[in-house]
Each structure stands twice: as structure tokens, then as C-alpha cells.
Amino acid sequence: MSRVYDDERLAGVYQGGNEMPDASLRDWVHLIGSFAGRSSPAVVEIGAGTGMFCSAMARWLAPSGVVGVDASLPMLTQAQRLNSHPAVHYLAGTAEAVPTRSDLFDLAVLSRVIHHLPDRVRVARELARILKPGGVTVIRTTFRERLDARVYDYWPRLRELDEQRFPSQPEVLEDFAAAGFTARTVTSFARPVTASLRDYHARMRSQPQSKFTQLTVAEFREGLRRLQSDAQDEPTTCPVPVTERYDIAVLSSS
Template sequence: MRRTDYDREQYQDYARGRALTERQLRAWMTAFGALLPARRPLSGLDVGSGTGRFTPALARAFGPVTGVEPSVRMRETAQARSRHPDVRYIAGFAEDMPLPSGSADYAVMLQSWHHVQDKPRAARELARVLRPAGRLIMRSGFSDHMPRIWWLEHFPRGPEVDASLFQPLHEVIETFTSAGWRVAGFGTVTEPSAGTLGDMLERLRLRTHSVFAHFTPDELETGFRRLEQAVAADPGAPAPPDPASLLTLERR
């Protein structure tokens, strides 16, 4: 898989292209809250935090959060966008986090697992930084459990190319169980609509989804032409909600 260098590409537009509404954030915090211990505060990690789409909301809902992000540019954007007193951002990778052992109650990895280069090492490192019974909540694609993404179907080979970026679910589970984790749950969360079809088209034109880097120029041109034609029929209509797979793992 082609590795995205977020210090050279996407960082300028990522926050705008992948912004979450308050309604979407509430839906995610409700889903996460059902998977985490009821006590508050909790100490959390947002691993692959990017521009901090989720980090401040996690802090508001659950307690202090450390965003771990390798990209300097993405961290700078996150820091400029959030002044929440319980949020900090540090340089690091899922495979190598400059954090004490057993220092967090939970971690989230939200659309970042497919970017991890050494996955077995990352599973061990995540186990190290979490306390016993700590939970990892992973939002990711899984090649054999891909949700239907409405806009992707307008691109030639869209779902096929998207699925090729991800491992099958059993491989991810094997990686973690070999590192001392157990599966605590697997399901689907529906992310509410991000706005109108016209709004969504403008954001998609920024090409901040990883899959766009894996289309040929012809596929991109054809896909956007088809998408524009579909949206032109009713640009003010709400964009469909997006289903997302959520895997929850628990440190033994």
C-alpha cells in the first residue's frame, strides 16, 4: 500500500475535508461511552490523532487525552485548533509511543490502523501503555467487512480499491490476540449525515480520503464526473449517513 506522507500532502485540507459536526461527535461519544468503564475521569490515548478531529471531544466526554501523531504538520494543525486544557499532542507512532507503561485506561485508533507499518509491534506497544483490562477501540475498514459508502460507488473499482487498503478482520484479531489481547466486541456504528450532498461533494474534492491516492487519473476523473452528475440532481438533499466498523479489544 502506498504510504501517505501527511507532512507533504493532505495536512492543509484534512481538517476541513474531514470535519465532524457536533451531531456526529455526539454519536461517536455515545458509542465509545458504551464500550468504556462508567467511572470518570478516564485517561485516554488518541493514536494517530491527525488534526484532532476526535481528541477534544474525547476529553470533554471522558477525561484527559493524549493525541499521538507522527506528522509534524498534522500535530501543528491540531494544536492550533484546540485549546482544551485536558488535551495534549505528542510525536509518536503506534509502534513507539513515548509514554509510561500502564499510563492509560483506553486508546482509540480511528481510521489509522491501516497506516501502521509494523502491526505486531504496535499491538505489543498498545498493550504496554494501557493498564490491565484497558480497552482499545478501533474504527477501521476490514477487507471482508466493508460498509457501503455511497459516494465511493461512483468511482470505477471504488469498493474494490478501498477494500484493498485493509486487512481482513481475522488477521487483525490474530495480531492482537498473539500480543495478549482479547476481543471485547465488534459491531457497526452509523455516523450521521455530514450535511448536504453539495457540501459533501465540495469536501470530497479536497481528496483527503486515503483511497483517492490509489485510483488512476482516469478513475478519479470518471468518478468525480459521475458523482457531480448524481449530486446535481438534488444538491440540497442530505448526504446519506456512513456506517463504520468498530472493533473493541481488551488488554489481558
């Protein structure tokens, strides 16, 4: 996983810059949980970050337990501070070496992290180890061929960079197949992340995603200026929610 996540500044702004309304987060959790195939699943999130999904799954899935794994100690510090829950346990570890015993989880979640993992076959083999037979991995990402985030409207060079960083759907499915996974379904799902473009501008000011570190100061400021201009033009009486769409790949272990 990219060591940019060891940046304490990024860890400090990540939650505020990536959170979503409760209704949207609940919808995501219910969708992801629907693939578990059983009630009260044991869940692991790889690349848990500040623990937003971990605590949400604990709240709305009634799991037997949730383990959040991340390589970044600053992120885990924020997770303990912002998203502690009696059913959630956070661990320092990597996707290639998860610090738990084998055959433990029903459901593994990788949300917006697969592009940080260069050795996907090794990651898939590790997931196969920690999942119970028939366990499920849910990958939440945007595949290279469908990069359509709102952020690219204001920082188009980020799309060019992400076309180099993000894997394609066939690449991910092939790598997981090499580790014994079977693709059950690939779909997409979209939900609002902010109530208005003004709110979206306010969160982007903090550069809350690692991709912004690839831009120059001038590039970031120019994109933010254009976003601010559009936000100011938005009618205050009828703001339009900003929606983010993600691809969902669901894979079953043997």
C-alpha cells in the same frame, strides 16, 4: 503509518474533508467512551491526525486527560491549530513506539488508522504496554469484508485498492490476541457526515483522504463529475444526509 500523511496539502484539507456534525461526533464519542469501563478515563488516540476526536473526547467524556499521538508533523501542526484543548496533549510518535510511560491509559483509540499499520502484532504489544491492566483498545475501521463507503460509488477502483490494503476482522482479532488482548465485542455504527450530497461533493473536491493519491487525475475527475451530477439532481427541498458506517472492535488487555 503511511508517510503520505507528511503531505502538507493533505494535512491542510483533512479536517474540512472529514469532519462531521457535532451531533454525529458526540454520538461517536459517547459510544467509544462507553467501553472505557470507568469515569474520567485517561485516553490516548493513536494516529490522531488533526485532533478532531481528541478534542471531542476532551469536551464530552470528561477524561482525566487525552494524549494524541501521530507520526505526521503537518497533521500535528493542524491539530494544535484547529483542536487545541487544555485537557489534550499532542505528541509526535508512532503506533509501534508511543512516547509515554507504561501502564498509563484506560482507553486507546485507533480511528481509521489500522490499515496503515502493517505490523499489527507489534502495535498491539505497544498498546498493551501503555494501557493499564484491563485497559481497552477501540478500533474504528471498515474491515475488508464490509467495505461499503459512499466514496466507492463514485470511485470504484478505490474499493479494489482498499480490498488489498484493509485487514479483515479475523486478521485484526488474531493479531491482537497474539499480544494478549481479548475481544469484547465487534459491532458497527453509522452516523451522518454531511447534510446532503451537495455538501459531500463539496468536501470530496479537495481529495481529503490519503486513498485519493492512488488514483490518476483522470480517474479522480471522472468520479467527481459523476458525483457532481448526482448532487445537482438532488432536490434542494429534501436533501438526503450522507451517512458513513464503521466497524468497531473492542479489545481488553490482560
